Amino acid sequence: MPLFTRETEQVPCTVEVSHRFEALHAHVRFDNGAIIHPGDEVLVHGAPILAAFGELIVEKRQATITRASAVERLWTRLTGDFDFMELCEFSFSEEIKL
Numbered sequence: 001m002p003l004f005t006r007e008t009e010q011v012p013c014t015v016e017v018s019h020r021f022e023a024l025h026a027h028v029r030f031d032n033g034a035i036i037h038p039g040d041e042v043l044v045h046g047a048p049i050l051a052a053f054g055e056l057i058v059e060k061r062q063a064t065i066t067r068a069s070a071v072e073r074l075w076t077r078l079t080g081d082f083d084f085m086e087l088c089e090f091s092f093s094e095e096i097k098l
């Protein structure tokens with residue numbers, strides 16, 4: 001793993017988009033078994049997939065994985081918990097505030 005440089009790789013993937021009552025999700029599975037690590041970025045190529053209500057769409061695509069450098073991966077591991085805590089700073093309320 002390079003200390004400061006990033007590497008990219010092209011991988012085949014399967015994209016699944018569900019817009020159903022029982023499941024609302026979008027998943028990407030790498031067909032070659034590639035694994036994503038902290039700090040890595042993934043770009044799935046192709047037009048956006050828009051599923052109408054009640055649909056489940058599965059498509060084969062290509063993706064580019066940009067691997068984080070060793071320094072970026074370490075930084076992501078060290079600061080990742082702080083970013084997670086930002087997600088926890090919310091509340092649900094039925095009250096409408098004006």
